[in-house]
Amino acid sequence: MPGPDIERVFRAEYGRAVSILVRVFGDIDIAEDAVQDAFARAAERWPADGLPPSPAGWIITTARNQAIDRLRREASRSDRHAQAALLHAGPEGGRSVAGGTGYGEEGPVRDDRLRLLFTCCHPSLSPAAQVALTLRLLGGLTTEQIAHAFLVPEPTMAQRPVRAKGKIRDARVPYRVPGEADLPGRLAAVLAVVYLIFNEGYTASTGDELTRPDLCAEAIRLGRLLATLMPDEAEVMGLLALMLLTESRRAARTAPDGSLVLLADQDRSRWDRGLIAEGQALVRRCLRRGHPGPYQIQAAINAVHSDTAPRRTPGATDWDQILQLYDQLLAVAPSLVVALNRAVAVAEVSGPAAALALVDELGAAPGPGTGPGLAGYYLFHAIRADLLRRLGRPADAAAAYDAALARTANAAEQAFLRHQRDQLSTPT
Amino acid sequence: MPQYLLSMYQPDGDPPPPEVLGPIMRKVSAWNQDLRDAGAWVFTAGLHPASTATVVRSQHGDVVMTDGPFAEGKEHLGGFTVISVPDLDAALEWGRRISEITTLPCEVWPLRMSDGG
Numbered sequence: 449m450p451g452p453d454i455e456r457v458f459r460a461e462y463g464r465a466v467s468i469l470v471r472v473f474g475d476i477d478i479a480e481d482a483v484q485d486a487f488a489r490a491a492e493r494w495p496a497d498g499l500p501p502s503p504a505g506w507i508i509t510t511a512r513n514q515a516i517d518r519l520r521r522e523a524s525r526s527d528r529h530a531q532a533a534l535l536h537a538g539p540e541g542g543r544s545v546a547g548g549t550g551y552g553e554e555g556p557v558r559d560d561r562l563r564l565l566f567t568c569c570h571p572s573l574s575p576a577a578q579v580a581l582t583l584r585l586l587g588g589l590t591t592e593q594i595a596h597a598f599l600v601p602e603p604t605m606a607q608r609p610v611r612a613k614g615k616i617r618d619a620r621v622p623y624r625v626p627g628e629a630d631l632p633g634r635l636a637a638v639l640a641v642v643y644l645i646f647n648e649g650y651t652a653s654t655g656d657e658l659t660r661p662d663l664c665a666e667a668i669r670l671g672r673l674l675a676t677l678m679p680d681e682a683e684v685m686g687l688l689a690l691m692l693l694t695e696s697r698r699a700a701r702t703a704p705d706g707s708l709v710l711l712a713d714q715d716r717s718r719w720d721r722g723l724i725a726e727g728q729a730l731v732r733r734c735l736r737r738g739h740p741g742p743y744q745i746q747a748a749i750n751a752v753h754s755d756t757a758p759r760r761t762p763g764a765t766d767w768d769q770i771l772q773l774y775d776q777l778l779a780v781a782p783s784l785v786v787a788l789n790r791a792v793a794v795a796e797v798s799g800p801a802a803a804l805a806l807v808d809e810l811g812a813a814p815g816p817g818t819g820p821g822l823a824g825y826y827l828f829h830a831i832r833a834d835l836l837r838r839l840g841r842p843a844d845a846a847a848a849y850d851a852a853l854a855r856t857a858n859a860a861e862q863a864f865l866r867h868q869r870d871q872l873s874t875p876t
Numbered sequence: 877m878p879q880y881l882l883s884m885y886q887p888d889g890d891p892p893p894p895e896v897l898g899p900i901m902r903k904v905s906a907w908n909q910d911l912r913d914a915g916a917w918v919f920t921a922g923l924h925p926a927s928t929a930t931v932v933r934s935q936h937g938d939v940v941m942t943d944g945p946f947a948e949g950k951e952h953l954g955g956f957t958v959i960s961v962p963d964l965d966a967a968l969e970w971g972r973r974i975s976e977i978t979t980l981p982c983e984v985w986p987l988r989m990s991d992g993g
Binding site: 572621622630 | 878880962963964965968986988
């Protein structure tokens with residue numbers, strides 16, 4: 449009985465417990481060790497004693513008491529680190545969870561998980577470290593799980609949170625929600641980390657499987673948490689809606705053999721209507737706010753796609769509206785990738801010839817910095833190939849499919865591209 | 877209170893002409909004064925060009941000297957400031973301001989403090 453119970457409590461409460469303990473002791477390692485100890489103790493006790501009335505409260509109290517006992521032992525051996533942590537915890541030994549942070553002024557929102565999230569996504573940390581730390585401290589994922597999810601060797605992945613925690617400690621990265629002035633920029637970094645986790649789950653960048661559902665579930669869980677903690681931020685709502693609407697198509701996106709199915713060819717009866725309803729409701733709330741941002745507009749585009757009823761054909765998609773939304777997206781968040789996606793909508797509204805002209809123009813544009821531009825991006829070639837196919841230029845299309853194939857390491861995407869290429873009619 | 881080393885890195889070669897450098901240096905002075913007014917200033921120094929530096933290495937009892945700075949490159953340490961502020965965000969904000977003034981990158985590096993901070 450308690451095995452799944454502990455697992456469920458762990459998934460739901462690990463991040464909250466760690467974030468509270470970080471505030472109490474001012475130290476991430478102490479907090480992590482204590483919370484892990486508390487769950488180990490729960491695994492011993494709960495099977496015999498049954499689930500406590502408040503499992504989360506039990507974990508937090510147990511972790512706090514264990515940490516204090518351990519720190520007292522270490523402090524008596526004149527361990528200065530332990531002394532500092534006890535001092536941070538205050539005269540009552542950290543029992544006043546509602547107390548101050550000891551780190552100066554409060555942000556506009558008082559929730560420890562939010563503080564921890566902003567600390568994990570601090571701009572002084574590399575994006576890879578931000579992702580690893582967020583999954584570990586707020587999601588409770590082990591190094592092994594994170595390494596597996598990102599197909600990074602475990603020793604490499606193990607280094608990231610260790611280094612990041614060392615930097616947070618030594619450079620004194622503050623444990624707080626940024627003030628109003630810094631909030632937009634800092635929140636954008638947090639949203640980027642959550643969306644990065646989601647995207648890596650939705651289209652695994654390498655490996656045999658197209659998706660890694662665990663990462664998507666974790667990103668959506670973080671998105672829901674953010675939406676609860678920052679209900680006034682329209683972009684937070686937009687990101688959650690975008691993830692829910694994208695996730696709603698997961699089952700329809702892969703064929704039984706694991707290969708990729710394009711949006712236009714998907715069996716719409718396999719879309720998750722519950723997720724679509726939730727995502728569309730969020731999009732409508734965003735629209736009422738009237739502060740559009742990149743995530744909200746992308747969510748709106750996905751909401752239009754989802755509008756197509758189960759038994760209606762893809763032709764029923766309102767491409768005019770999608771194109772308008774892409775125009776809006778390009779205005780608020782101009783990028784070559786957005787322009788490329790817009791070209792796909794142009795193909796539906798004005799035909800493949802107009803779209804191909806746009807795509808070729810984009811392909812000639814230089815990338816950001818010294819980057820390779822769109823020519824290094826597999827989707828650029830895949831989209832070009834599809835447009836060339838529709839224009840009746842199979843030889844050119846085949847070459848473009850080959851170019852796309854050379855630029856993705858995902859086996860499901862490769863299989864799809866090969867299939868498309870082999871379907872081309874041989875030129876006479 | 878934690879302390880941070882703020883290092884300014886500048887390209888080697890001639891400094892900008894006086895009409896460009898003058899206004900920048902006035903703003904740098906104002907930044908220094910702001911640091912003092914905020915009680916955050918600890919120490920500041922500007923350096924002569926990297927070509928004036930010498931690296932001294934003691935090897936097996938011999939001393940080997942090398943003309944020039946330790947790190948090869950097109951940019952070198954031009955000056956540094958030590959500040960004392962509550963946390964990294966505060967240090968990064970002072971770094972952001974000086975980088976904006978000088979248009980040079982500023983490296984923010986926490987000092988290892990003897991009191992365990």
